Amino acid sequence: MVNKLKIEDERLRLQEELDSKKSQKDRNRMGQFSTPTHLADEILGYAKSLIGNPPNVDMLDPACGTGAFFSALLKNIPSAVIGKINGFEIDSHYSIPAKKLWRKNNISIETKDFTTIVPPNYVERFNLLICNPPYCRHQHVGFETKNRLKRFISKTFGISVSGLASLYLYFIFLSHLWLKNDAISGWLIPTGFMDVNFGKALKEYLLKHVQLLHIHRFDANDLQFSDALVSSSIIWFKNRRPERFSINFSFGGTLSNPKYFYQIPYNNLKTNLKWSNFFRKDAIYIKKNYKLSDLFIIKRGVQTGSNNFFIVNKDTIHEFDLPLNFLRPILPKQSSLQQNLIEGDKNGIPIIENKLYLLDCDLTENIIRDKYPTLWGYLKIGIESGIAEKYTCSRRTPWYSQEKRKPPLFFAKYMGRKTVANSGNPFKFFLNDSSAIATNSYMLIYPKPEFEKLISAEPDLRNEIFNCLENLPSDLLLNEARVYGGGLYKLEPNEFLDVSANEIIRSIPSLKRILVAG
Numbered sequence: 203m204v205n206k207l208k209i210e211d212e213r214l215r216l217q218e219e220l221d222s223k224k225s226q227k228d229r230n231r232m233g234q235f236s237t238p239t240h241l242a243d244e245i246l247g248y249a250k251s252l253i254g255n256p257p258n259v260d261m262l263d264p265a266c267g268t269g270a271f272f273s274a275l276l277k278n279i280p281s282a283v284i285g286k287i288n289g290f291e292i293d294s295h296y297s298i299p300a301k302k303l304w305r306k307n308n309i310s311i312e313t314k315d316f317t318t319i320v321p322p323n324y325v326e327r328f329n330l331l332i333c334n335p336p337y338c339r340h341q342h343v344g345f346e347t348k349n350r351l352k353r354f355i356s357k358t359f360g361i362s363v364s365g366l367a368s369l370y371l372y373f374i375f376l377s378h379l380w381l382k383n384d385a386i387s388g389w390l391i392p393t394g395f396m397d398v399n400f401g402k403a404l405k406e407y408l409l410k411h412v413q414l415l416h417i418h419r420f421d422a423n424d425l426q427f428s429d430a431l432v433s434s435s436i437i438w439f440k441n442r443r444p445e446r447f448s449i450n451f452s453f454g455g456t457l458s459n460p461k462y463f464y465q466i467p468y469n470n471l472k473t474n475l476k477w478s479n480f481f482r483k484d485a486i487y488i489k490k491n492y493k494l495s496d497l498f499i500i501k502r503g504v505q506t507g508s509n510n511f512f513i514v515n516k517d518t519i520h521e522f523d524l525p526l527n528f529l530r531p532i533l534p535k536q537s538s539l540q541q542n543l544i545e546g547d548k549n550g551i552p553i554i555e556n557k558l559y560l561l562d563c564d565l566t567e568n569i570i571r572d573k574y575p576t577l578w579g580y581l582k583i584g585i586e587s588g589i590a591e592k593y594t595c596s597r598r599t600p601w602y603s604q605e606k607r608k609p610p611l612f613f614a615k616y617m618g619r620k621t622v623a624n625s626g627n628p629f630k631f632f633l634n635d636s637s638a639i640a641t642n643s644y645m646l647i648y649p650k651p652e653f654e655k656l657i658s659a660e661p662d663l664r665n666e667i668f669n670c671l672e673n674l675p676s677d678l679l680l681n682e683a684r685v686y687g688g689g690l691y692k693l694e695p696n697e698f699l700d701v702s703a704n705e706i707i708r709s710i711p712s713l714k715r716i717l718v719a720g
Contacts, residue, residue, distance in 0.1 A: 209303070210239060210273040216299055217268045224295065237270040237334045237390065245332060245388055245436065246274035248457040252386045252415065252438065253330060258285035262328040262380055264316040264335065264373055266291050268300045271332045272309050288328070290316045292336075317351060317372060321379035329382045334390040338369035351376070355403070359411060364400035371395070371404050378411070381441040387412075393419055393433040396477035409472055412439040416450040418457050419481050444468075447677045448702065450491075453481055463491055464704045467675035492707055495699035499648045500614075502695055503640040504532075504560065504605045507594035511584055512561045512604070513641070519559065523576040529559040531638040536615045542632045542672070544613070550637025560639065562604040607639045611657075611664060612647035612671060617692045620676075627676035628691045629683075633668040645698060647671075653713075660712065670706040678702050 217236050237245075253259065259279055263271050266289030275287065287309040291297035297313040304311060321327075351372045352363045359375065370391050381387065395401035408414045416438040436457065446468040454461030466480055474480070494500070506512040513532060514524065533544070534556045545553045563570065563577070571578045581602055584590050595601040611634055618628030631647075640646060649657055649667075657663050682700050683691040693701075707713045 209307070210277075213268050213270070213273055213300075213303060214239065216303060217270075220268065220296055220299060235334070235337060236267050239270065239273070241390075242270040242274035243277060244457055245390065246271060246278040248438075249330060249332060249386060249388055250278050251458075252440075256283065256329060259283050259330050260285040260328045260382075261287050261330045261332065262377075263289040263331070264333050264377055264380075266300065266311060267296050267334075269304055269309065269311065271334075272304060272307070275332075276307065286310070286328075288312075290314045290319065292316070317347065317369075317376060321376075324382065327380055327382045327385070329385040331377055331381060331385065331387045333373065333377070333388075335370035335373040337392060343369050343372075359407060361403050361406050363403045366398075367400040367403065368392070371400065374404060375407060378441070383441060385441040386438065387441065388436055388438050390434060390436045393435045393478070396435075396481075402475070405471070405477065408437065408439060409444060409468070411444070413442045413444050414439045414449050414471075416452070417477075418452045418460060419454075421454040421461070445677075447681045448675065451480055464708070465491065465678075465702050467705070468677055469675065492703045493699060494701045494703050497650060497653050497703050497706065497713075498699070499650060500695045500698050501607065501610075501646045501648070503642045503644045503646055504607055505594055505642045506560065506604060507592055507598070507601075508584075508589045509641060511587075511589050512602070513558050514561060515556070515558055522580045524561065524580060525574055525577055528561060528563040528574075528577065530562055531636060532558050532560040533613065533638050533640040533644065534558050535643065536630065539632070542630065544632055544634045544636050544638060546636030546638070550609070552636040552638045560604060561602065564600070564603045566600060607646060608648070609637045609639055610634055610646035610648050612668065613640055614645040614647055614671075614698070615643075616645045616694075616698065617643075617690065619689050619691065620680075627679065629676075629679050629693065631668065631671040633664070645693075645695060656712065663710070663712065666710055667706065670709050674701070674705060678705070 221236070259275075261271075261275055261284075263269075266272065269289060272287060272289065275284070287307075289300075289309065289311045291300065291311060291313060292315045294313045297311055301311040301313075348365060348367075352365075355361055355363050355372070355375045358378075361375075363371065363375075370389075374387075374389055374391075377387065395404050414437070417435060418438075419435045420433065448465040448467050449471060450463070451466050452460035452463045470480075471477065514529070518524070519526075519529065531546075531551050533539070533552065534554070538556050539554065547553055551557065561580075565574075567578070567581070570581065584595075584602065589595060590601045598604075613632040613634055615630040615632075618630070620628050648654075657667070678701050679693065680691060682697045683693045684697070685691050
């Protein structure tokens with residue numbers, strides 16, 4: 203570590219010496235703003251969390267300057283897994299001294315214009331790219347250079363780039379052909395791309411050609427560069443086909459410990475032209491990635507052991523004269539429900555066509571035989587037909603007792619296929635205004651105690667919450683789901699609990715009192 207710290211001290215002295223020999227005007231024209239050491243370290247530390255444990259790390263910096271990111275790489279990534287490290291720098295004023303500085307570390311720095319270099323073949327590509335590209339405005343990009351790069355982007359990506367685009371945007375597009383599959387890219391760029399017209403091209407690339415992972419926006423009051431009055435962001439993406447899941451957004455603080463963290467559904471980014479809207483001061487920010495587990499307790503419905511025997515309708519009740527005090531209302535199959543609101547009558551019985559009841563009794567056989575002969579007559583059928591000896595029933599005492607479940611506020615269908623009819627969301631939610639429970643073909647969703655108190659104090663809140671559950675972006679659910687043959691998706695209770703709740707919390711400000719404030 204001593205040598206690593208020593209070489210960074212040498213680099214900083216070199217950077218200061220080289221900067222002092224160039225005018226601020228020249229550096230502004232070329233967009234040359236060196237990355238501060240603390241920021242480079244933070245970025246490489248975060249990169250480490252994204253790349254996991256690859257057998258080797260081959261890193262490229264297309265605009266390396268004196269090598270701030272190289273120094274941070276050596277401090278954050280074990281030397282045993284570091285492979286090749288390559289950098290390009292167009293200005294020989296910086297590249298030649300930097301090449302000499304890093305020669306002993308087997309870091310290759312070439313004095314070349316990255317926009318003119320022929321990309322390598324796939325084997326020679328890189329799995330990590332970190333860059334603080336030149337913040338060079340379009341006025342300083344030559345006409346011929348602009349047209350050449352615009353033609354390349356149009357031909358390669360089918361994206362049209364405005365003539366007002368800054369140089370850093372072209373760097374991002376050009377780097378695509380230097381990346382191996384699943385390579386991680388991190389770009390420290392001005393925040394302006396989120397709103398300006400030329401930023402549309404970059405946003406289209408991020409949503410259609412790579413998997414956008416995270417956008418962190420630094421607080422405008424905390425400038426990252428002492429010599430550049432620009433608000434900065436860092437974008438992270440993986441070189442793979444995009445999956446339409448939610449993207450991590452964060453603001454202020456540091457990458458690893460931001461002031462606010464939240465998730466934006468893919469479709470929201472696709473339809474919102476101004477991404478800075480997601481960073482408005484009046485937005486409802488969330489200090490961490492909350493999950494449904496922060497709001498709810500989720501249990502599977504009851505496993506009866508034999509639905510055909512224990513779940514009865516009115517005809518069976520009348521035929522065997524079953525006592526009502528051992529019957530609990532239970533939902534039929536989801537396909538039998540005509541609407542997603544389960545209303546109940548004055549006794550809590552669901553107002554639905556196919557009314558069903560669960561037989562549930564904890565009394566011993568002797569007591570039932572003496573006091574409830576008709577119920578005993580029915581249970582004898584279960585004994586004689588072998589139901590009492592089935593796996594689930596044989597492990598209960600008595601065998602005809604059931605798992606205890608309170609009527610939940612919400613039910614969820616947790617298994618299904620994506621279809622046009624269900625808008626690609628195989629999961630469905632129900633609001634329960636009855637005393638019904640359900641079998642294990644449903645999930646039973648209960649608000650946690652503090653949340654339940656809030657709902658009791660604000661009765662209209664349950665409808666708001668239900669609307670939020672119904673409108674959860676399908677990608678949030680599918681991201682946690684398992685998929686089986688034929689495109690069958692399934693969410694187990696723990697997987698349901700891992701689904702992000704940030705959209706719900708943002709939609710219902712009163713939830714901040716019990717969550718965000720904490």
